[in-house]
């Protein structure tokens with residue numbers, strides 16, 4: 001269900017909407033679309049409440065909330081429902097962070113940003129109805145990959161998708177500020193969804209000084225406490241790309257002090273299995289001089305990224321064919 005109040009398709013649009021749906025799913029999806037279109041909420045202001053949803057399986061747990069699979073009662077549209085207790089948010093002093101997350105995430109509409117479809121609250125809880133990313137946290141997949149790392153094509157594709165999402169954020173004056181594999185979700189179609197906008201900031205042109213984000217991903221300007229701008233997300237993308245390819249972030253250390261020192265000295269070791277193209281991309285993002293960092297468009301058009309994406313597509317097609325052949329035999 002399009003839970004947001006955007007331009008709405010009507011029955012006449014259905015043939016076009018259904019054109020990409022596989023034949024075997026046509027009937028149920030068409031019925032669900034028709035139900036959605038006849039819902040009171042469709043295209044109108046509507047006060048959603050927990051009574052509109054049936055809660056199902058537990059999908060995961062965060063610091064301040066639990067996430068459940070939930071089904072909108074009328075259309076049977078599935079969402080990931082994050083439920084947070086107001087009292088816990090108050091105790092943790094994170095009410096402002098949650099409100100910022102809601103405010104920012106409900107404005108952002110991009111294929112690689114997790115959609116916040118709607119939200120509501122009752123006396124004790126806040127509910128966020130989120131788009132489902134059925135494969136869960138990317139971090140879990142990185143940990144279970146051979147040697148805790150992704151191959152180059154997979155890393156290149158994911159780097160492209162995150163760059164694309166961040167570029168959209170920056171165009172909308174939003175800095176994510178807390179990029180890491182734990183804050184990225186994976187869908188069943190091998191696509192990434194950037195989530196967790198709790199630390200993100202709306203920045204109409206001003207430089208900021210707040211120290212936030214995860215230690216291993218901290219850019220030098222935050223370590224030194226100087227002002228920073230949206231180029232910190234490029235630094236974090238460099239760390240993320242390194243972590244995809246190597247299995248750990250480049251400045252990881254036993255103590256915070258030593259991590260800070262490594263960041264200041266830009267002490268990076270590139271293992272020998274990394275290709276020339278990947279090292280060039282990472283080095284272009286991990287520059288101390290924030291103005292000198294590759295732009296997000298540079299990342300999206302980088303030859304290593306483009307070649308890797310094509311190869312990842314081919315890998316997925318081969319896997320699909322392999323599965324089909326297995327099913328036939």
Ligand SMILES: Nc1ncnc2c1ncn2[C@@H]1O[C@H](COP(=O)(O)OP(=O)(O)OP(=O)(O)O)[C@@H](O)[C@H]1O
Nearest residue numbers: 059060061062063064067080130131132133136137
């Ligand atoms: N949209 C979603 N689709 C599928 N699973 C999800 C979705 N959102 C969250 N989950 C699952 O629920 C878990 C908890 O998510 P949540 O956003 O509450 O936590 P978090 O980001 O790990 O924590 P926190 O923000 O409290 O540090 C995730 O690790 C993931 O496995």
